[in-house]
Amino acid sequence: MSTPLYARYPFLEAARQAVGELGVDIETLIAEGAPAVDRGRERVERALLAGRVDAEEPAEWRDEDELLSYPIARILVSLLDSGAAIDKYAAAEAKTAVQRLEKDFEAGDDGLKSTTSARLDRETVLEELDLSTAIRPETSHPSREPEWFRVGVGSYLRLASGDRGDSWRLVNREVVDGDVRVERGELFALLRTAIRRRIAAGLPFEGLTEGEGIVEPLEADLAELRRLLSERTVVGKIDFVNRALFPPCIENLLQKAEDGIELQEFESFTLMAFLTGIGMEADEIIEFCENSSLDPEGIRYQTEYLKDDRGTQYPPPSCETLSAYGICHNEDDHWKTAGHPLAYYQARLEASDDDLVDWRERQSQLSE
Template sequence: MDVVLDHKELIKYPFLKESQQLARRHVESLEEFLGSNSGAAALERAKARVIAALSAKREFQDENTQNLRPEFEIASYALARILVSCIGDRSLIDRLARYEAERASFFLEAEGPEIRQFVAWSIGINTGTVVLPVTDYVELVPHLRDLRWRLINRDVRQGTVHLEPGEIDELIRERIRVILIDQLPLRVPPGICERLEPVTKEIAASYQQQILEQFGEVKEEAFPPCISSLIQAITTGGNLTHMGRFAITSFLHTIGVNITGIAEIFARAPDFDLEKTMYQVEHISGRGGTEYTPPSCATMRTFGLCANRDKDCERVNHPLSYYRLRKNIKKRRS
């Protein structure tokens, strides 16, 4: 498409090749850039982007209020990707990709049709259509959780999926997220990661603090009975199904237990295999490319993993909700 975005617009969509070309013209050497005043300011802005991605409440503002020149504001996007790549936590990478996609979507809502069409066209989506070929649709929606996106719930005619008003905007946001997360983590030279270590440590600490604020200190006595039963099965040498291992690992990962801590749970098994366990735990914890959430109570029942239900189980529909409930009860009693 024959559309030229000015610098103010490129700031809003730093993933576009035009935005990246602008930044490259002004940032030839990453080492030198990090040592400059502009680089230090861009790094601070990059840290702020990652911290903002951790927040459950997303607030976006006009990027023209930033003090950085456009090319360095765009560079802060690149530095944010470098920061999360150095940290290496897949869930953090997923959050940054989601944040940047939501940020771009926020600005697109206020754009005129030409810019909207150009940005969408740049990522392979035609905003003028109300239908998508089934193959394109299936590629776009696998990680959208709302049941309405399932192909069986769609209006499919002659190999195309019909879209409702506004759905193309949701698909644009999802497409941006998928593109960004597929590019990460970046292969960052060890020397760069070492130089950025003070910032990455600060981000990692902030991320851990957020988890603690959401779930608090890990309390095994507050675990839902289904999770406790699975852990007991491990201790007594039971042979857990893949879904059982997935449920334990994703639950523990979500409430803030690190990979070593999760492996220590599985180490209670008489036939513990460190190499095999670490591979499985790292994959389920997100190192394999996707951040997984624990299965709901309904899913646990479907797979025969719901055990020893108690009165508190009747009040929730997810193991994480049970965990929060029991921790709150214990806190009030203490």
């Protein structure tokens, strides 16, 4: 295996050893503010904001920076001192890893399995996760990934736990000789859980003290990440959709998308976080944004990550952050009314004398 592969899958045990073999000292990297530190902060920031950890500008980083950014991201997320941040970070790392695995396995389907050292094959990842005996392909073909797999019942129950829906319940599965049959797509869902647990294991690191040692040079990065995290404070439960009362920042984003303009990642995150924050489900948002540049798959992907494993809703960024990103223009000076788009919307709902109708109610009347 090689550095490019470890850079893509830094949670592998061999990647950890490779970091040691690079002969670089993490403490020195941090003290010198090396590129890996910036990429480590980006990793955590993207995990918190977008539910993924791949670089926004991959060409900016060397494989070595990418690999070394992983232990630095783990230090940063430990210092945030938040179980929710760790859950979110581990889920984002796992999500990105599985997206890469899907591509690598597909390449294996084309018979390209061993043409690049940056690609990970199924056998290696199962071995790494101690699942090589528990998960086996139902059939084997030299150059094509099988469609069905058998998973030992014990491993299945461990990995399929949680709120996955009825189709995952053992009573609804085909069990053959003590194994549960799963489709290829379901296999990736199970691998995602296994990788997420692997990444969360050992976090947070103990013995890191604020203002001392390696923590001191990270203070500015930490302050920024804490600010993003603090914006998770939920404004109050809103379950009402009325576009006429949306704050200008959100209305502008909607109009931009409806004009067919591709939203930047932070913009679509803000919009999705607002719409889920006012009580909309993914299907409703898809319908609401039907005539826009937003695609249903992207909407589902983002809304899925706007709830953490504990079901906490991830709200949109504050007015201050939206202003820093150029999304807020503080129209009519209404920043004075509320520091948060959800708070602003809530205040407008409460102040409205009109007989307001929920957009969802109108839609269901139209479909009757």
